[in-house]
């Protein structure tokens with residue numbers, strides 16, 4: 550007897566959304582973006598051939614509503630504009646299809662602008678025109694077009710993602726997995742990094758990266774040996 554008439558998939562989507570915590574922010578744990586700019590990108594560029602424009606691939610692996618991925622795009626765009634020039638792309642993935650829709654929409658309550666430097670707010674966000682002042686902001690197309698989003702479950706055996714990623718932000722998601730799954734996900738994702746690529750975990754998850762064959766270069770920041 551067949552009970553499912555196509556509704557099961559929708560039910561699962563709703564369950565996934567309810568079971569996961571989507572808390573995020575622009576510039577959350579800002580020290581990681583500072584390190585990216587000052588240390589990781591310069592290191593990566595120093596290892597690339599000088600006769601062609603380097604192309605960096607960055608992955609926000611539990612992207613929630615996209616705030617982390619858009620923060621990466623803003624930081625990297627400004628860094629590339631002061632030189633040395635490099636090309637880059639940002640991929641944002643999340644298990645929740647609702648989050649992926651929100652991330653692609655790129656519309657946020659103005660209250661989320663707190664951690665975003667004024668100068669970036671002015672250049673990279675458009676404000677809604679409400680009678681009582683703006684209540685929403687939207688990421689400008691120039692930044693939106695840098696970031697691609699897709700639904701992806703980190704616990705799946707095979708992930709359809711490029712295998713030469715320079716930096717993976719895997720922040721504030723491992724805490725929801727049990728220790729064997731945390732280890733499995735970290736080991737699996739490490740295979741998608743270039744040699745000498747970087748894995749960035751949330752501050753509270755930093756210890757998970759210990760004893761897994763990485764060099765630790767900052768709180769939650771690991772380099773493939």
Ligand SMILES: C[S@@+](CC[C@H](N)C(=O)[O-])C[C@H]1O[C@@H](n2cnc3c(N)ncnc32)[C@H](O)[C@@H]1O
Nearest residue numbers: 569571572573611613643644702703720721722
């Ligand atoms: C707390 S948010 C973290 C967002 C962002 N990385 C940050 O640090 O601000 C955790 C995200 O992980 C996603 N998530 C949970 N389990 C997942 C899985 N198995 N695969 C992919 N994403 C998952 C949730 O949907 C949620 O959006």
